[in-house]
Amino acid sequence: MKSELIIETPTHKWLYFGRDPDKPDKIIDTNQYMVVSSHHALLMDPGGIELFAAMLANIVKHIPLSQLTHLFASHQDPDIISSLGLWDQTLPKAKLYSPWLWEGFIRHFGMNNISYEPIADNGGSVNLDQVELQFIPAHYLHASGNFHVYDPVTKVLMSGDIGAALEDPQADIYVDDFEQHCTKMAYFHQRWMPSNRAKNDWIKRVRKLDVQYLCPQHGRIFRGQQVKQFLDWFENLNVGVGV
Amino acid sequence: MTQHAPKISQYHVIAAVVAAELNQTLSYCKQINLTASNAQAASARVGNAALGFKALTGFIDDLASYTMKAATDINQLAHQTSRLATETARAAVALNHFQRAKLKANGAPFGDTINPAVAATQAHHSKLQQEFDRLIDKMENQLFDLKRNLRTANILASICRIEACRVDTANQTIFNDVANRVDDVAQLIRRRVDHAITLFGNTAP
Numbered sequence: 001m002k003s004e005l006i007i008e009t010p011t012h013k014w015l016y017f018g019r020d021p022d023k024p025d026k027i028i029d030t031n032q033y034m035v036v037s038s039h040h041a042l043l044m045d046p047g048g049i050e051l052f053a054a055m056l057a058n059i060v061k062h063i064p065l066s067q068l069t070h071l072f073a074s075h076q077d078p079d080i081i082s083s084l085g086l087w088d089q090t091l092p093k094a095k096l097y098s099p100w101l102w103e104g105f106i107r108h109f110g111m112n113n114i115s116y117e118p119i120a121d122n123g124g125s126v127n128l129d130q131v132e133l134q135f136i137p138a139h140y141l142h143a144s145g146n147f148h149v150y151d152p153v154t155k156v157l158m159s160g161d162i163g164a165a166l167e168d169p170q171a172d173i174y175v176d177d178f179e180q181h182c183t184k185m186a187y188f189h190q191r192w193m194p195s196n197r198a199k200n201d202w203i204k205r206v207r208k209l210d211v212q213y214l215c216p217q218h219g220r221i222f223r224g225q226q227v228k229q230f231l232d233w234f235e236n237l238n239v240g241v242g243v
Numbered sequence: 244m245t246q247h248a249p250k251i252s253q254y255h256v257i258a259a260v261v262a263a264e265l266n267q268t269l270s271y272c273k274q275i276n277l278t279a280s281n282a283q284a285a286s287a288r289v290g291n292a293a294l295g296f297k298a299l300t301g302f303i304d305d306l307a308s309y310t311m312k313a314a315t316d317i318n319q320l321a322h323q324t325s326r327l328a329t330e331t332a333r334a335a336v337a338l339n340h341f342q343r344a345k346l347k348a349n350g351a352p353f354g355d356t357i358n359p360a361v362a363a364t365q366a367h368h369s370k371l372q373q374e375f376d377r378l379i380d381k382m383e384n385q386l387f388d389l390k391r392n393l394r395t396a397n398i399l400a401s402i403c404r405i406e407a408c409r410v411d412t413a414n415q416t417i418f419n420d421v422a423n424r425v426d427d428v429a430q431l432i433r434r435r436v437d438h439a440i441t442l443f444g445n446t447a448p
Contacts, residue, residue: 049340052340052344053340053341053343053344053347054344054347056340056341056344056348056357057343057344057345057346057347057348057351057354058347058348060348060351060352060353060354060356060357061348061351061352061353062353063353064353064356065353065356065357065359065360066356085333085337086336086337086340089333089334089337089360089363089364089367090337090341090357090360091360092363110333
């Protein structure tokens with residue numbers, strides 16, 4: 001599994017994990033992100049059971065496990081959080097931040113030790129030492145209760161399934177040719193995202209933020225001007241085409 | 244205990260089948276209860292000649308109640324065993340994943356920080372296994388106890404037939420029917436219990 005530093009400040013850093021070569025072929029490739037502050041760390045969308053061993057092995061290349069105190073699940077899908085039952089035995093004192101709507105569902109993955117910290121519909125925030133991370137509502141994109149994580153200092157937005165692309169497992173982690181990348185994103189967004197209204201609400205919300213890195217859970221990371229290009233592209237895309 | 248004990252993963256299935264077998268037993272117990280009530284009504288109609296038989300109906304009732312309670316208790320144990328088997332399997336899966344993670348993390352600066360989680364899960368797993376073995380033993384013992392107690396049914400049926408001889412021919416049929424019914428239902432229950440015992444891989448005594 002690849003792990004790369006995305007950005008670092010004096011107070012914290014963002015790390016990327018993904019492109020696991022040992023991943024079974026038929027499961028979708030996923031990106032995991034971790035924010036590390038001086039004494040704590042937040043792992044976002046930790047991934048499925050199949051990825052757990054690789055994730056654990058890669059995390060301890062960067063921090064001691066005792067530093068991983070917070071987990072975040074943008075929604076309830078298995079590729080996001082089906083590893084929870086294993087994290088529950090690894091980090092019994094950790095807190096899991098996730099939409100309030102999914103608590104009763106996510107607990108089916110097995111959660112006897114970790115505490116569930118429900119995020120209210122209008123969002124919220126969490127502090128890792130002096131670093132504040134914001135939970136940005138992204139409901140119906142695609143799950144009915146859904147959040148992204150925004151860091152106003154590094155200007156990183158972890159955007160869950162928004163910006164996702166169905167990619168080759170060996171692909172680079174950053175978008176290079178935006179136009180070409182759109183062909184890998186179109187079907188995913190049209191089929192998985194159910195609502196134009198929800199899409200436009202999210203775009204309006206995100207345009208107000210200063211985003212320099214848009215980090216989806218599948219595919220590649222958008223940087224700088226590509227973020228605006230993505231928002232414009234998404235705005236013009238008709239979604240919910242399954243019916 | 245069993246001669247060829249199945250693996251914990253197989254106990255998921257065994258516990259579910261045992262629970263299903265004993266559920267059937269509960270409905271048979273209700274049939275014994277009903278038989279005892281009918282016998283009591285019949286003996287009241289016959290009068291003094293059936294006093295001995297009337298006393299027997301109480302024993303038939305007691306046997307039904309005992310069997311029902313034993314089946315309910317074993318059923319509960321089967322459910323507990325199944326839950327515990329799930330938890331044990333989860334801990335075993337976690338240990339397997341930890342093992343893979345440790346191999347992948349070979350040389351990682353903080354690789355050793357996985358060890359406390361491994362140790363805690365190993366301890367939890369051992370505790371679960373011990374508790375699991377205890378429950379399996381208990382369940383097997385209770386099944387054998389139940390089987391032993393079911394022998395009383397044959398004795399009761401035989402005494403019923405003796406008592407039947409004391410009453411007139413018309414009523415004899417009723418009392419013999421009660422005896423046959425107790426025999427038949429006890430036989431059905433015994434088959435279920437035997438099947439449950441066989442599932443544990445043991446030969447019935």
